[in-house]
Amino acid sequence: MEWRKCYLDVILVPLGFFITIAYHVWLWHKVRTQPLTTIIGTNARGRRFWVSAMMKDNDKKNILAVQSLRNTIMGSTLMATTSILLCSGLAAVISSTYSVKKPLNDTVYGAHGEFMVALKYVTLLTIFLFSFFCHSLSIRFINQVNILINTPQDATSIVTPEYVYELLEKGFLLNTVGNRLFHIGLPLLLWIFGPVLVFLCSVTMVPVLYNLDFVFGTGKGKNENHDDDFV
Template structure:
């Protein structure tokens, strides 16, 4: 019976992860080829206009710009703090001499609570939370740079342009999105403690939820594609 439980872990958990990763590969393809059908593409296009507008009249809009960027930093800071706290908690559980698997034995069909499998579960979660923390910390770094540079007066000797700040802001948002999606992948894996079947079902349930959050339907806008100059055309 033990080997059958191990096979369930080997098959169902990687299959759920592959479905989750495959959805994001497809989402990336849609963002690159049909950006205005996705929330990510629409927001990225809007940010390309936001930075030049803020820099054009920064004397009057500096408070709006800094407060907007500060709100982004606070969101990333919250996720980074949550990730590192969960990582610390999991590290304490892994290093503890107390056997956490005993109260869970035979609670759900298919759950494998051998010492090796329990260690693998916690180490996987620990790695995911640490990577999420890294992404959010990099997002804070990029957005803080934009917050400082956007209020710098423009003159002929300026070493940066609106395009440079837009690129920094876009990197900050990309790292924030990546950190969030990695963090979301840890939620189904938390159920791995109770069995691989719950992990697979949770990944399946997440896909339609993420689709409704990522895609825009019936906007009434013409479809636009990117040309060779990096601009969008109908």
């Protein structure tokens, strides 16, 4: 009897999650093997040149560098704040004695038992917590770059453009991971209304992300390997 109530949750939710994870594994492979066919790889190459240009002509471009990094920090701060606010709301719902599942029992498919409802909210809470963690670490690395990018360059300088670029890439990598975790959490929010919506949203999200992640109309870099551009 329990299987009849939750079989859609057991099948559709993991399947939708697997589709999203499989896409990101394939995207990671493309970034490592053909970076210039992806937005992530192309932007990483551009940031390498940007760091070199900022540090080479630091006297004239120091304000531009600080302002650009500040805007990035503001974006990460916004996402971290949103994630922790969602975590606080989910924690309040989990600890509340009010049963949020009652109005939905007769309107959606899937299981509505106490265990399943708890599993839904705990899963969401975990994903948004990891998103907050990644964004907070991203802010840490970009703050370091904000200081080091204005370091005077000389023959004995320990802080090189390559070192600053590696710190910047770690910050952007964590920012990307935090954003993707946040995006994965959005379909799972629909799990409250049933597993069918989770699956449909996950399947719809993949082509949307594909169009946002890949460069179209150029043939550059399709056979190039630039593993050294990524941390």
